Amino acid sequence: MEFNLAVIKGDGIGPEVTAEAVKVLNKIGEKYSHTFKFAYVRAGGDAIDNCGECLPKETVQLCKNSDSVILGAVGGPKWDNLPGDQRPEKALLGIRESLGLYANLRPAIIHKALSDACPIKKEIIGDSLDIMVVRELTGGIYFGERGYREGKYGNEAYDTESYSEMEIRRIGKIAFETAMARNKKLASIDKANVLESSRLWRKIITEMSKDYPEVEVTHMYVDNAAMQLVRNPKQFDVIVTSNMFGDILSDEASQITGSIGMLPSASLGENSFGMYEPIHGSAPDIAGKNMANPIATILSMAMMLRYTFNLEEEASAIENAVTKVLDMGYRTPDIVSEGTKEVGTRQMGDLIVEAI
Numbered sequence: 001m002e003f004n005l006a007v008i009k010g011d012g013i014g015p016e017v018t019a020e021a022v023k024v025l026n027k028i029g030e031k032y033s034h035t036f037k038f039a040y041v042r043a044g045g046d047a048i049d050n051c052g053e054c055l056p057k058e059t060v061q062l063c064k065n066s067d068s069v070i071l072g073a074v075g076g077p078k079w080d081n082l083p084g085d086q087r088p089e090k091a092l093l094g095i096r097e098s099l100g101l102y103a104n105l106r107p108a109i110i111h112k113a114l115s116d117a118c119p120i121k122k123e124i125i126g127d128s129l130d131i132m133v134v135r136e137l138t139g140g141i142y143f144g145e146r147g148y149r150e151g152k153y154g155n156e157a158y159d160t161e162s163y164s165e166m167e168i169r170r171i172g173k174i175a176f177e178t179a180m181a182r183n184k185k186l187a188s189i190d191k192a193n194v195l196e197s198s199r200l201w202r203k204i205i206t207e208m209s210k211d212y213p214e215v216e217v218t219h220m221y222v223d224n225a226a227m228q229l230v231r232n233p234k235q236f237d238v239i240v241t242s243n244m245f246g247d248i249l250s251d252e253a254s255q256i257t258g259s260i261g262m263l264p265s266a267s268l269g270e271n272s273f274g275m276y277e278p279i280h281g282s283a284p285d286i287a288g289k290n291m292a293n294p295i296a297t298i299l300s301m302a303m304m305l306r307y308t309f310n311l312e313e314e315a316s317a318i319e320n321a322v323t324k325v326l327d328m329g330y331r332t333p334d335i336v337s338e339g340t341k342e343v344g345t346r347q348m349g350d351l352i353v354e355a356i
């Protein structure tokens with residue numbers, strides 16, 4: 001089969017990690033007789049510098065016309081002082097919105113070989129963890145009305161959180177289906193003791209649970225969930241939550257694995273169309289030094305093959321290769337420990353290609 005992929009290398013370590021992902025896909029293509037064609041487009045700081053705007057129309061158009069999108073990372077100190085609507089991060093929100101990518105899947109998995117990196121006591125965590133955070137991605141306070149106005153104490157800034165029943169239902173459906181395919185446990189996280197939008201969220205998820213009688217649903221306030229994640233993370237299987245709570249809790253979940261450089265993500269819309277990117281940011285401090293861990297981006301390619309192209313065997317081939325290379329003791333600087341072998345970004349990519 002032939003697949004047309006749009007690649008946004010982005011900023012910082014983005015170009016380095018996407019280069020390794022491309023290498024891995026080419027190897028998969030060779031082994032399983034697929035052709036991956038890559039079209040490179042700009043977004044974020046890279047687009048600000050080269051096109052004068054963070055998300056050029058051509059980028060959106062080309063992504064829309066592709067079969068799937070690969071993204072490295074956007075942002076960096078160079079662009080930090082731009083106004084909010086011109087920042088590289090705005091490109092990320094813009095692309096999520098214009099491609100209709102409302103569902104963000106963020107797995108937090110501890111690889112056995114890296115279990116020592118987990119900051120939680122062994123007696124609590126054992127040597128494994130496997131949580132899937134399902135974050136709503138195109139609604140809530142990220143996209144609500146915002147601005148400045150004259151308030152009770154003079155000039156004030158405001159942002160608004162709102163959720164429609166439709167938005168809650170469609171992310172709920174993804175969450176319930178994800179739970180059905182896993183351990184049938186779903187924790188819905190909200191702040192229903194305070195927020196009206198959360199009360200609607202809880203009501204809709206509760207209604208939907210009747211259609212999924214096998215799924216055990218719990219509702220939890222976000223403050224409690226943040227605490228439970230470090231107190232006893234193993235109680236969670238699938239978590240579903242709003243855009244902002246999901247942003248925060250997915251970072252927390254990722255840190256429990258001890259290696260944010262390992263975690264992939266999928267942002268999905270209708271018809272399995274998706275954008276695939278590592279959870280980590282652009283890490284400007286190590287950019288261009290052949291130090292970045294490409295595994296998160298490489299594992300994002302496995303998610304792409306699985307969720308968008310339905311190529312389970314190929315997806316597993318990537319995941320197994322990553323496990324094998326870790327078992328052989330190879331580590332990038334972010335995950336290196338005593339007795340393991342330190343390699344750079346490119347060598348890590350080569351080792352995974354070889355293992356495939």
Ligand code: IPM
Nearest residue numbers: 075089090092093247250279
């Ligand atoms: C993420 C990031 C983004 C977000 C930023 C860069 C806009 O933190 O993908 O989690 O908040 O969604």
Ligand code: MG
Nearest residue numbers: 247248250251
């Ligand atoms: Mg985040």
